[in-house]
Amino acid sequence: MKKSTFKRVAALAVAGVMTATCFAGCGGTSSSGSSEGSASGNAKNGKVYYLNFKPEQDQAWQDLAKAYTEETGIEVTVKTAAEGTYESTLTAEMDKDDAPTLFQVNGPVGLANWKDYCADLSGSDIYKQLTSTDYALEEDGKVYGIAYVIETYGLIYNKTLLQKYCDSDFATVKSIDDINSFDKLKTVAEEIQKNKDALGVKGAFTSAGMDSSSDWRFKTHLANLPIYFEYKDRNITSTDAIEGKYLDNYKNIWDLYINNSTCDPADLASKKGTDAETEFTTGEAVFFQNGSWEYSILTKAGMTDDQLGMMPIYIGVGDEANQGLCTGSENYWCVNKNASADDQAATLEFINWCVTSDKGTTALADDMGFVIPFKDAKEATNVFVKIDNELTAEGKTPVSWNFTTMPSENWKNGVGTALTQYAAGTGDWDAVVTAFVQGWKTEYAANNS
Amino acid sequence: MFRKGKRKIYSLIFVLPTFAAFIIGFIYPFFNGVYLSFCEFRTTSDAVFIGVDNYIKAFQNEGFLHSFWFTVMFVIVSVVLINVIAFFVAYALTLGIRGSNIFRTVFFVPNLVGGIILGYIWQYIFNGILQYYGTNLALDSRFGFWGLIILMCWQQAGYMMIIYIAGFQSVPKDLYEAARIDGANKKQLLTNVTMPMMMPSITICTFLTLTNSFKLFDQNLALTNGAPGVVSATSGTTVYQTEMLALNIYKTFYANQNSRGVGQAEGVIFFVIVVVIALVQLYFTRRKEVQQ
Numbered sequence: 001m002k003k004s005t006f007k008r009v010a011a012l013a014v015a016g017v018m019t020a021t022c023f024a025g026c027g028g029t030s031s032s033g034s035s036e037g038s039a040s041g042n043a044k045n046g047k048v049y050y051l052n053f054k055p056e057q058d059q060a061w062q063d064l065a066k067a068y069t070e071e072t073g074i075e076v077t078v079k080t081a082a083e084g085t086y087e088s089t090l091t092a093e094m095d096k097d098d099a100p101t102l103f104q105v106n107g108p109v110g111l112a113n114w115k116d117y118c119a120d121l122s123g124s125d126i127y128k129q130l131t132s133t134d135y136a137l138e139e140d141g142k143v144y145g146i147a148y149v150i151e152t153y154g155l156i157y158n159k160t161l162l163q164k165y166c167d168s169d170f171a172t173v174k175s176i177d178d179i180n181s182f183d184k185l186k187t188v189a190e191e192i193q194k195n196k197d198a199l200g201v202k203g204a205f206t207s208a209g210m211d212s213s214s215d216w217r218f219k220t221h222l223a224n225l226p227i228y229f230e231y232k233d234r235n236i237t238s239t240d241a242i243e244g245k246y247l248d249n250y251k252n253i254w255d256l257y258i259n260n261s262t263c264d265p266a267d268l269a270s271k272k273g274t275d276a277e278t279e280f281t282t283g284e285a286v287f288f289q290n291g292s293w294e295y296s297i298l299t300k301a302g303m304t305d306d307q308l309g310m311m312p313i314y315i316g317v318g319d320e321a322n323q324g325l326c327t328g329s330e331n332y333w334c335v336n337k338n339a340s341a342d343d344q345a346a347t348l349e350f351i352n353w354c355v356t357s358d359k360g361t362t363a364l365a366d367d368m369g370f371v372i373p374f375k376d377a378k379e380a381t382n383v384f385v386k387i388d389n390e391l392t393a394e395g396k397t398p399v400s401w402n403f404t405t406m407p408s409e410n411w412k413n414g415v416g417t418a419l420t421q422y423a424a425g426t427g428d429w430d431a432v433v434t435a436f437v438q439g440w441k442t443e444y445a446a447n448n449s
Numbered sequence: 450m451f452r453k454g455k456r457k458i459y460s461l462i463f464v465l466p467t468f469a470a471f472i473i474g475f476i477y478p479f480f481n482g483v484y485l486s487f488c489e490f491r492t493t494s495d496a497v498f499i500g501v502d503n504y505i506k507a508f509q510n511e512g513f514l515h516s517f518w519f520t521v522m523f524v525i526v527s528v529v530l531i532n533v534i535a536f537f538v539a540y541a542l543t544l545g546i547r548g549s550n551i552f553r554t555v556f557f558v559p560n561l562v563g564g565i566i567l568g569y570i571w572q573y574i575f576n577g578i579l580q581y582y583g584t585n586l587a588l589d590s591r592f593g594f595w596g597l598i599i600l601m602c603w604q605q606a607g608y609m610m611i612i613y614i615a616g617f618q619s620v621p622k623d624l625y626e627a628a629r630i631d632g633a634n635k636k637q638l639l640t641n642v643t644m645p646m647m648m649p650s651i652t653i654c655t656f657l658t659l660t661n662s663f664k665l666f667d668q669n670l671a672l673t674n675g676a677p678g679v680v681s682a683t684s685g686t687t688v689y690q691t692e693m694l695a696l697n698i699y700k701t702f703y704a705n706q707n708s709r710g711v712g713q714a715e716g717v718i719f720f721v722i723v724v725v726i727a728l729v730q731l732y733f734t735r736r737k738e739v740q741q
Contacts, residue, residue, distance in 0.1 A: 087703050095492040113491065113706045210587070212674070269585035270576045408705050414680040414687040417587070421677065426588050435680035435687070442685030447705040 041341025043349045047075040050350075051093055051100040053086050053331065060367040067359055074346050087113075094336075101339040101347040104145075106330040107404025108238060111137055111144055112447065118144040119337040119344060125352045126333075126374075135373040137332045145332030148355070149370040152388040153221055153291030154310045154325040155185075156298075161201060161286045162188075162309070170195050176309070182249070182316035186256055192286055193260040202284040203262035208254075209271030210420040217273075217289055218254070219416035222313065223436075224326060224403040226250045229317045231402055238405040240444045244437040249315040251429055258423045261285070265423040277301070289313065291326075292384040296369055305383045312391075312399070324391045325384075328401025329373070407443035414439045486713040491706070503714035511686045513715055516697035523594065523693060524662040527601050531658045532651070534606045539613030553614070556607035564604075568671020571600045575672075587676040593691030600668055605661065609654045616650030617643075645739045652734040659730055663723050666695040675700070694719050 052061050058080040065076035079100075081089035086104075093100050094117065105111045111118070121127050121136075122143040130136060130146065137145030159176070165188065166174050173179055173188050189204040196203060208218060226246035231237060233245065258265040262279050280288040281301035288294075298308060312323045335347050354360035355374040364370045365378040371385050380386070392398060406412060414435040421427025481493065486503055490496035507513055538556060542549045559567070575586050575596050586592050620643060628642050644651075669675075675689030675696060692700070698719060702712030 091492055091703075095494055116491065116495070264583070266583040266585075267580060269587045270580065410678075410687045410704060413678045413689075417676060417678045418680065420585075421588060424584065424588050426584070431680070434682045434685070438682060438685030439680045439687060440685075443687075443705075447707065449707060 041343070041345040043074065043342065043345040046101075046340065046342035046344070046346030047077070048102060048343070048347045048350045049077045049079070049098060049100045050102040050347075051086075051090060051104075052078055052080040053104050054368075055080050055083050057368045060363060063367070064354065064360065064363045067363075068350060068353060071359075072349075072353075074350070076350060090114075099336055099339065101336050101343045102351065103334055103336065105137070105332050105334055107137065107332065107401075108139070109404060109407065109447070111139065111332075111334075114334065115139070115144060117334070117336055117338060119335040120144070121146060121335060121348075124335075124348050126348065126355060129352065129355055129374045129376070131373050131375055131377075135329060145334045146351075147329035147331060147373055148333050148351075149331050149364075150327060150329050150373050151292050151371070152310075152325045152327045152384055153289070154312050154384075156280070156288040156290055156294065156384070157309050157311060158280065158283060158286050158288075158303075159307050159309045161199065161283060164199060165192055165195075165286070168195065168198065170198075179311060180314070181320040182252065182314040185314050186252075189256055189260045189287070199286075200283070201262075201286060202279065204260040204286050205257050205262070206276035206279040206285040206288045207261050207263045207271040208257045208268055208289075208423070209273060209275055210268050210416060210423070211270055211272045214271065214273035214276060215416045215420070216412070218257075218419055219412045220403045220406065221291070221326070222253065222289065223250065223406075223412075223415060224401060225253075225313060225315050225317075225399065227402045227405075228326075228399050229315075232318070237402075240441070240448070242437055242440045244433055246315070246317050247433055247436060249317050250436075251432070253313065253315045254419065254422075257289070266425060268423045269420050292371070292382050292388075293369075295382045295384055308383050310384050310387050312396075319397075322396050324396035324398040325388045326401065327388055327398040328404075330401060330404050407440055407447050411435075411439050411443040482713060483717055486710060486717045488713075489707070489710050491709065499710070503710040504718070506711045507714045507718060510701065510711065510715070511681065511684065512688050512692065513694075513697055513701065515688045515690075516692045516694050519594075519691065520663060520665075520693045523597060523665070524659060527598055527605075527662045528655060528658045530598065530602050531605045531609055532654055534602055535609035535654065536613050538606065539610045539617060542610070543614055543617040553611070556610050558607065559604045560608045562604070564667030565671045567600060567604055568668045571596065571603075572672050586673055590677060590690035593673040593676065596672055597665075597668065597691070600672060601662065601665070604668075605658060609658065612650050612654050612657075613647070616647045620646040645737070648734065648738040652731065652738065655730060655734060656727060660723060660727055663726070664695055665693050666699070669693045669696045694722075 048065075050061065050065070052058060058078070061078045061080070065078045068074065068076050079093075090100070090103055094103075103114070103117075105114055105118075120142040124143075124146075126146055127136060127143055135147040135150070136143045137147070157176075162176055165171050166176060170191060171188075172191060173184055179185055179188055192199060192201065192204040209215070210218070226244070226249060227242065229249075230243060230245045231239070234243075258268065262285050263271065276285075276288060276290075277294070277297060279285045281298060281303055295308075299305075310325060312320075312325055314320050314323065333351055335344055335351075337344075339347070354364060355372055356376045361372070361374075361376055361378045364372050365380055369380070369382060371377070371380045371382065388398070415432065418427060418432040418435040422429055422432055485493060485496055487498055487500060488496035488503075489499045542552055542556075562570075572586060575592065579585055579592060584592070586596060624642050624646070625638060628638055633641065669692070673691040675692035677691075678687045678689045680687050689697070689700075694715075698712050698715045700712075701708050701715055703709075704712075
């Protein structure tokens, strides 16, 4: 009998432990008596949980968080969502008791998803640190997001190769600085393509790959230009129905890219972002449409600052001589309104520290390579950012980032597929127009009904 | 050692951990999911009940309807092909040819590779071939469809083959002998002896292939991700030509700020469809099973 009592106890214990481990996996520590409203809490009692968007900067953020904790004793957790899963990770994390106190949205369309979770930052210190209120994400008179990194894109070119073209006999354009319109760019590109053997290149442009690692350069970034000029004409900043006024120009630049490139247009569907990078860094192509974030990749591949240049993407609209690079942000910090007042206060202090303290600005500029739109920002070493500053100083008008108002991912994918089909010759340009104009209307309605 | 009553109590105690896990991991999410399909929500904790709106939107979703028919076509073709291939491979490998154990292993191995990896590997293979003809998986939905079929046959046939081999080996030899003495020819042996005796294997294999094909997600995501997505000229909706139900539901869920409930409703509809079809199939194939 004694034996069986022991067995019974043992069995119960085992079952109990197993059940407990089951629950432990799912249970959470319930804290944070979620109090609404502004951050009047005590930062010393709060903690910060940052859900980071950029996987390539994960380590730098971890280090910075550690440095902050050592300095102030406030706990900072940084988690990074895997590439392309930010929205689903954020959805899952927001459901937890320990939800992120700091997260990010990509602009007005992304904000629509999370507006109910965003605290008003208009009274915060970090808002006052912005160099321009243009970098705040405002709606209904409230500040929901603060841009923390400014990026620039355009046509990156290989200075050495382009100069070689300008010095050649067959060149119509004799100086790089003379390329200041679509017509000139077209002349240059076509002449390079025609004389590619003489120049020792494979094509004027790198392959405009339409694999998902590269298609955003065209369905999103290049598509920004016709949208930008249309918005400018209509004097609006977003719309429920795009007219597609400058789609012919979009077609012209796309034709130029695909017909004067290192590969057959039919091969573009499977070309990747790394293909274009390799073509550019090995000197097989002269032009490469991309942005300031490519700087570290290009220099790591052995290119030097004096080999690199960037010019505006000319599509033949407006005052081209005074057109600048495309500069803006799609990374906005938002503070979780449902976090406890203490946590909100701690979060605000943390981000303010990041952009004002010596350690913070150094880490953002040097470790992460960011250009931040704050007063205490350190000067960037990025050559593309320098070019952007120079052009702006010369009085050129930067092209703003309007692709943050594109109605949805579906819209981008629709345009992307149509562009791919058009390049391969299996679809016509009308499909691109349909995806652009009709698709916009439908997706906008679906998103805002 | 124990009396019967006591044994019952013990069995209950030992079932408890698994049962608790089942409730937490399956029963609760399932009912919560059904409830959420009637709600508008961003995270599961801010759900607001709105009634059947999501279901109406789901049935109006062109992409969902397209993916339904695409999935049905895919299921029909893949169930037939996988089972026919697996059956004959199993038949060939039970004839006692030399090295059949090696062949069994070779055919089974693809099943051990994860779906996402398989999808990407086959994407390279198909695109490598198609590039030669100046085209690409992402350009034509026919390539995506047949690509998926080939991938699934390659992956699943080996697993089904193992089940069929077990089935072949369990047919008693004396039945064949008796049938032969009664004058049955080879074809009659197959249709009147082997097939009826194999019905349990056929039931389980069709059930597995049917539900697997219906629920296919990873391979679809990795191989084509739904491409090409065509924007309809009339409605402006993007319809992904090679998107199957599970992928469509996943994408609908994250499509925009209003679509989570719709995705959830599609998930419930999907569940009902799979259950009904699987039960009907089980009912019909079970009826054909015979007692030894």
